[in-house]
Amino acid sequence: MPSFEHSPSNIPSMGLCSICAQTIKNESANAECSLCSGLFGNLETLSCMAIGKAEGYEWSTFSIGCIIPKKILVAQEALWLERGLENSRSIKNAINGAAREYILSKTAKKYSSRASDVLFLLDFERNSVSAQISPIFVFSHYKKYARDISQSIWHCKKCAGNGRLGGRGDEKICICEKCNGKGVMYESVEGIIGAPIRRAFEGEETAFHASGREDIDAVMRGSGRPFAIEVKNPRKRKADMHALQKEINRDVRIRVPSLSTVSQHFVKVVCSSHFEKEYEAEVSLEREIAKSDFKKILSLSGKTIWQQTPTRVLHRRADLQRKRKIISISAKGKGKKLTLRIRAQAGTYIKELVSSDSGRTKPSISGILGCKAIVEKLDVVKIHDEFLRRVSKK
Numbered sequence: 001m002p003s004f005e006h007s008p009s010n011i012p013s014m015g016l017c018s019i020c021a022q023t024i025k026n027e028s029a030n031a032e033c034s035l036c037s038g039l040f041g042n043l044e045t046l047s048c049m050a051i052g053k054a055e056g057y058e059w060s061t062f063s064i065g066c067i068i069p070k071k072i073l074v075a076q077e078a079l080w081l082e083r084g085l086e087n088s089r090s091i092k093n094a095i096n097g098a099a100r101e102y103i104l105s106k107t108a109k110k111y112s113s114r115a116s117d118v119l120f121l122l123d124f125e126r127n128s129v130s131a132q133i134s135p136i137f138v139f140s141h142y143k144k145y146a147r148d149i150s151q152s153i154w155h156c157k158k159c160a161g162n163g164r165l166g167g168r169g170d171e172k173i174c175i176c177e178k179c180n181g182k183g184v185m186y187e188s189v190e191g192i193i194g195a196p197i198r199r200a201f202e203g204e205e206t207a208f209h210a211s212g213r214e215d216i217d218a219v220m221r222g223s224g225r226p227f228a229i230e231v232k233n234p235r236k237r238k239a240d241m242h243a244l245q246k247e248i249n250r251d252v253r254i255r256v257p258s259l260s261t262v263s264q265h266f267v268k269v270v271c272s273s274h275f276e277k278e279y280e281a282e283v284s285l286e287r288e289i290a291k292s293d294f295k296k297i298l299s300l301s302g303k304t305i306w307q308q309t310p311t312r313v314l315h316r317r318a319d320l321q322r323k324r325k326i327i328s329i330s331a332k333g334k335g336k337k338l339t340l341r342i343r344a345q346a347g348t349y350i351k352e353l354v355s356s357d358s359g360r361t362k363p364s365i366s367g368i369l370g371c372k373a374i375v376e377k378l379d380v381v382k383i384h385d386e387f388l389r390r391v392s393k394k
């Protein structure tokens, strides 16, 4: 128990600035500050500098972060201990409060601790500031009708996406032959959809987020695949979404329905969701199909299959065995041609379900028919993301 002599009210007042005084009970503000040595007197200057950093960017809400020299935090804690103060206001809290009030008084903006347009970072250690502009996320579903468009941008390795080579020292600059100066190996959904969105929001760059991916040579039909484009450092926070949709859809290989902006949290839900998918596969067989074969194929409905990582992706994925469920399967065809309609658990490798990939997928169409079977054309016809559509409507 603290003795009478050490109780807080008996300690002489020590001279603290208006911010530090808030963290020590019963202290009144003083020009001289024995805790921060006047460092927090910079608060208004730093706040003004921070607002200046956001010039040229649209923002209507802000949040604040601060960096405080460790020795001040240590000195404050020592003072708390010495005076037996508990649950006092922290320095960070006092600074954030003062900066918030100051910025509110200087601008007509709103404070929002979460999901703000800009985060002002006041660094009292280095006497510097930054304004971190929050990204914009544009959400929709894409359909893809071409078999030579990758999902994300695939930079050319030879020129690192520059489209040019050389230029160092005496080296002559020349067009990269590998990518024909384009900097990318394939056109991509990310490029076709992302470029107009980046321009509309006047952002620096984009990132592509989607719920899974289809092979480059697979068509994406039905109601499309859910995705979001992240626009980094956008100067604008609003755009004519209808005009944007029209602009994207000018490319006949891609279709997007209406676009909307969503939260980062929603994008996390999009990317972490595992939806069942339906496929249509055109398959060619080594021999003619027999009537009894259809029954064998249908027997895979509701079955669990085992898939070892396909040999075609082994160079970039770990060699693992996965258990996947075939929800339903139906087949039609004649001669050596077969059309399959398959509904399967997320992450099922359909080409390997058909070919068996030298026995790495079991059971498989090839295995149960006892002959070679190869997917010639693969379409994703439906992604069962009803859950996402319900959430996005809210």
Ligand SMILES: [Zn+2]
Pocket (backbone or CB within 6 Å): 016, 017, 018, 019, 020, 021, 033, 034, 035, 036, 037, 038, 039, 040
């Ligand atoms: Zn102070």
Ligand SMILES: [Zn+2]
Pocket (backbone or CB within 6 Å): 156, 157, 158, 159, 160, 161, 162, 163, 164, 176, 177, 178, 179, 180, 181, 182, 183, 184
């Ligand atoms: Zn290149």
